[in-house]
Amino acid sequence: MRVISDDESGLLLWHPEGSEFARLIDADGNTQHEITVDRMRDPKLTVHLWEGRDILVLMPPAAAHSVWWFFEKGRFTGWYVNLEAPCVRRPGSVDTGDHVLDIVVTPQREWEWKDVDEFDERIGDPSYFDADTAETIRAEGNRLIKQIEAREFPFDGTYTDFQPSPEWPALRLTDSPQFPLHRPA
DSSP, rough: OOEEEEETTEEEEEOOOOOOOEEEETTOOOOOOTSSSSGOOOEEEEEEOOOOOOEEEETEEEETTEEEEEEEEEEEEEEEEEEEEOOOTTTTEEOEEEEEEEEOOOTTOOEEEEEEHHHHHBBBBTTSHHHHHHHHHOOOOHHHHHHHHHHHTSSSTTTTOOOOOOOOOOOOOOOOOOSOBBBBO
């Protein structure tokens, strides 16, 4: 992703359609959405092209979520709240862990939970979270729903008119010896 800003609001990133991203896929074609990571057979980080929309991502400092602005053909189409572990900064990158449960929000601030069944199935799995942690994750989602309904930042219209520089190319991943990437034929 391209860094747009990094300040007290958080790390703001741009990921345009057509850019590469890596997804963990096993030998049977499953992602971590279909089966738990510990049940994946020979998983590999696999390079794919991001399709369907551009995204602007805000990772607030120490927050257990990120907020994504979706754009299709330059038009804002809604927000996505990704519940996740607070990001940890590394030289040239950030690390976080997905908490499975998400919230999808329309431009009119109508919202709905996403991946509830998948989240519920992961509770108690040692590779994911126990019941207490699951409740903390839900509480973070409920706190954000109150912000959505109150139209508070970041759901106040900020960045809904974001326009990237036309000179910014699609982004490509480079192989790292630390994280080798598989490029399917």
